[in-house]
Amino acid sequence: MSTRPVRVLIADDESLVRAGLHAIVAAEPDLSVVGEAATGAEAVERVRELRPDVVLMDVRMPDLNGIEATARVLRDSPDPPKVLVVTTFENDEYVYDALRAGAHGFLLKRARADDMVHAIRTVARGDSLLFPAAIRDLALAHCPERTHNAELRTRIARLTPREQEILRLITAGLANTEIAERTALGPETVKTHVARVLAKLGVRDRTQAVIAAYESGFATTGRGRADGWG
Template sequence: MPELRVLVVDDHAMMRAGFRTILSLEPDITVVGEAATGAEAVSAAGRLHPDVICMDVQMPDMDGLEATRLLTADPSSEAAILIVTTFDRDDYLFAALDAGASGFLLKNAGPEELVSAVRIVGAGDALLAPEVTRRVIERFATRAPSPPESTPPPLPLTEPLTEREAEVLRLMSDALSNAEIAARLFIGEATVKTHVSNVLQKLGARDRVQAVVLAHRHGSA
């Protein structure tokens, strides 16, 4: 199993120490650094090249949402960003996903959930429970509602999806992970990752969340 390099970002030293302790117990995870502000996170990410960034929201100097926007807009940064916050607020959730975060976790989650979340986003999946996915879809879909009884516009594809890619997109829309899609379709997880990558490329989507939103908005899921 490849090692995941993690950067922990939180303005509370005790919280950072707790995350480091939990994650460092895992043989496939290495905490490569810490940061106490969003600005420090952006700087540290440029030096350390983490695979995953555990990002707090409310911090001095620069909050986690702005740091996430800067990092996801930087073509040299390939880190998946996991927002870890005390507050279960829709505005934080949606702002985080708009900014390009790959996951959203509450700080009252258990150690196993934190480890699992890091592995999920590190593998390229989105950490969204089905009910959260529905909240996201409902929110984005209301931005451009279709007239009643109208036919949704076709997906904005650079080239058509294959039958298998369309099937994978439908399962992504059900909030299934790559491993779950692989089990459902009786194919390898590496094959699923290839299909997901092709779907994102053909849709021009930044990540799985954006792909799912597009699918629902255009009546393809």
């Protein structure tokens, strides 16, 4: 039985970038480009019309930037697509704001074609695209200690010790199978714990959980660490 290709919308104000992304996506038998947009406002409209599964969203576009376009798409669509932010620089201040707005991950425009394709497939199946080191560095720049979110601190403090451990491992970028190996828990038990962590934090996915961990101060911004509160 054949599986429907993943439907992709490409939103970028540069025609050459759109053409390059289009060629990469269209070359894969399990992916399909259903449309393009040159502005954030057009992206919102095209999502409404075409109902794509994944949107490749440039963050710096005229008319409406990718941050607000992402927020509108996820807020207004009855069955919202997955959004992958596409950017030139990994430390772009817009990237962090787009992730906070609900983007499922981000890609660099200079990324290899196979990495882009892998990213699209990853978010299409419902997984977040996590780059722990990059998110840590973004958090370091955008959520200094003096701005730690008190509400998020309270939510994390209400997690059980096991759930806090799971959150630390999510923040370190571990997948469920890796968490299971690290904690000696069964995969289904890990899946249940992850779902409870997301629910208690009031976030939609693992990327949002990582951001919450940093913005609360639960995860440190020291390089290579995600310590949590002792």
